[in-house]
Amino acid sequence: MKIERSMSSARRTGDIFSYIGLVLLSIVWLLPIVSIILQSFKVENGAHYKNVWPKKWTLNNYKELLRIGYSKEQKEASYAKFDEWFLNTFFVAVLVCLISTFFVLSVSYTMSRMRFKMRRTFMNVALILGMFPGFMSMIAIYMILKSFGLTETLTSLILVYSGSTGLGFYVAKGFFDTIPKAIDEAAWIDGATKWQVFTKITMPLSKPIIVYTVLGGFSSAWMDFIFVNYVMGARTDKYTVALGLYKMIDSEHIGQYYNQFCAGAVLVSIPLGALFVAMQKYYTEGLSGAVKG
């Protein structure tokens, strides 16, 4: 009896400390995010603003960012074209997402389920190919794109972001590895072709990893600001949000656009964050395999 009570009190102290720890850590993780949200509503412009809490509140930063109520000339004159950037990024992201999901699932399923010559070689090569730093590649890719007349187009971004995604098959392969092979074999005995097994049996069992791959593909276009900078040059109307926001706080523009940058960061984060949080369950499952028991 006594022992039990001391156990439970030890557990309770442990719980209290755990909660305190979690609250403190949450503050550390939320503070920068909250501060950006608050700053997106402030009237006073400039990055060197001393207070975290705005003295005056406004929605103008958002209005100006989305160029609401701007005339055509004003729209063209403004350096920040967030609404166009957002649509560009969305368009590129959707297509990249489709292509890269197809690539990743194809390669990973092949590597997990089929045995053929060169398989091990391919896997080893794929592992090390990703280790070359990519800046020289960027120069080469730019010249190839130019020979096809594709620079300063969104097509080039789609090609580059989705082109080599087949190399990132390791996580999905790990997932497919955990689906018992006996299921495939049973289907073969029943006369299914390998393609039918892939589409009708493995895919429906693989929802988590599909979600994981789709999220990865969708987000790549929102992250990159290096390559798009190199390809688009001064064509601000073809920028993506990442590059646009990055440029809004370079030394030339930060004074004018700091508040709008904060507003833009919020606007980008809301859809992506919501998507991610909604898919969180699948995301963790996708990373940890399909087998249950």
Place this chain on the structure above:
Amino acid sequence: MNESTSSASLPSKVDFDVNVFSVIAQIFQHGDIFTKASFGIMGLSNLVRGQIIKGLLFLGSEIAFLVYLFSGIKFSSDTTAHEYCGVKDFKGLFTLGTKDNVYKEALENGITVQQKVVAGDDSSLFLLFGVVSLIIICGFVILWKANVKSAYLAQYAVERGRKPTTIFKDLSDLFDSKLHNTLLLLPLVGITAFTVTPLIYMILAAFTNFDKTHNGVAARFHWVGLKNFAEVLGGGAAYGNTFWRILGWTFIWAIFATFLCYLGGMLLALLINRKGIKYKALWRTVFVMSVAIPQFVTLLTMRMFLQRNGILDGLLGRSENTSLDLLGKALSARISVIIVNCWVGIPYTMLIMTGILMNIPADLYESAKIDGATKYVMFFKITLPYMIFVTTPHLIQQFIGNINNFNVIYLLTGGGPSLDMMYEAGSTDLLVTWLYKLTLDKGDYCFASAIGICIFIISATFSLITYRRSGSYKNEEEFQ
């Protein structure tokens, strides 16, 4: 091969289970006149034996290849666009261009200047399209090999008194026994075009003197052998000294960044998944928010937060003169980037770890309990080994990812604060960010490539060794 092994009554004279060259030699030896002719005119054997579509595809690709090789193809209406022409491109790989710029003296505002009249050959284009031609030729050789094999198989089917496979059978095979070819085709084309080609280009550039004064536009560059490596590794020039110092910091950074994230993520996952903690999903979501928000946003936010006179100074009530200036001093900047990287990386690791924790079979713990194992024993004998087994590939990827972690450094400090005695590098610069500066800001392509190859060798050796030793590689078949 399937046809020859699965339904043969007459054994094939060609043994396909040997190396490529002897298979081709055997086919030439045992092939009839049409099969032999298919070595030159692709698809002939197929055409003669009724495999019309297959034969035409082979023949068509040969014609397309010959057009590329000798006459050249243009893919853009732009007059300056490159004309893909196999023979010319391939030759260019060795010469790297032959015509120099032609200059003329001219007067500009009373000063004599050299004016470019005729632009010479741009070596960088010669190098790139030489590589492209090499890859197209390799691709064609693979196709040619398939053609030879298919030619013999058609002949063999007729010899056995059977009909060669129809196009429908071939197509349905591509979705069954040869599904791997179908699924891999497009991804491989993408990888070749966007990773392999640029990579070979980059590797070759390390053996030239492709720098800011010889960049193809200002002047041609040419092959110089191993000179760049000697300069980078020898430590004689400014590059050498900087290289070794940055390499050291890169490793310190990668080790701390990887293991602190791993440890922190694991502890956080254990904390949230502790028995007795309520609203687990809510806690997870709080931390996941920083993963969900695009990384460049969080990193730029952190820069605003930490920089001189940033938000942190505001919160602490510090003025211009008393600013903490965390990113402005070498040591504090280094510590800051590592901590910020933890801030970015821990929630991600936590997510992965949570999934794995939930997946550990519960019966392991139950039987351990029956055997009287304490919590600590269970953690170190069950939880930890299981997690390490599952996450080894992830850990290696993270380590390599951190060696090449461009975003965190570039967005937070841009490599600064600057240091003395370093060539174009600051105290938080990793090899990758240094490379970025060397290529895109300075135009020292050949040195950047040489350094890139060094980074590659380091990370490739490291990860291949660890990966091959890890359980998840060795026991691949077992685990399934």
